[in-house]
Amino acid sequence: MSDRSQPISRRGLFRALARPFSRHLDEHGGADASLVNGSAKDSEAEPVPKKAVIQGRFCLAYQGSMCFTCSERCPEPGAITTDKGIPTVHADRCTGCSICHDLCPAPRNAILMVDQSPSRDGIHP
Numbered sequence: 617m618s619d620r621s622q623p624i625s626r627r628g629l630f631r632a633l634a635r636p637f638s639r640h641l642d643e644h645g646g647a648d649a650s651l652v653n654g655s656a657k658d659s660e661a662e663p664v665p666k667k668a669v670i671q672g673r674f675c676l677a678y679q680g681s682m683c684f685t686c687s688e689r690c691p692e693p694g695a696i697t698t699d700k701g702i703p704t705v706h707a708d709r710c711t712g713c714s715i716c717h718d719l720c721p722a723p724r725n726a727i728l729m730v731d732q733s734p735s736r737d738g739i740h741p
């Protein structure tokens with residue numbers, strides 16, 4: 617007899633969802649409908665907003681090479697500006713779309729997408 621009133625841990629929920637859906641239903645019958653519904657809510661949860669941050673030590677422009685990929689391809693006006701070829705991300709304008717990260721040609725991607733932080737603006741390390 618299954619105990620439908622037992623709470624399930626988050627880990628247990630993920631394990632359950634990783635199984636084929638039919639098997640999952642076979643094992644738990646309709647008892648986990650609430651889990652399925654709960655997981656749907658989880659998957660619909662708002663993602664953590666991200667912001668781009670340029671790591672100077674990996675950035676080609678910082679190393680003296682010409683590179684304007686991020687500033688040219690950023691779709692958000694003013695989110696990346698350059699001064700003497702050096703890019704700066706303006707966190708207040710960055711939407712976190714990750715295009716700059718995806719297109720950065722540096723051997724070690726110079727753009728990190730980090731959790732939004734109101735105090736972050738621009739480049740650093």
Ligand code: SF4
Nearest residue numbers: 675676683685686720
């Ligand atoms: S695309 Fe990458 S390497 Fe090029 S300037 Fe931007 S951060 Fe630097």
Ligand code: SF4
Nearest residue numbers: 690710711713714716
């Ligand atoms: S994450 Fe998107 S909006 Fe933000 S700086 Fe990069 S390309 Fe621009």
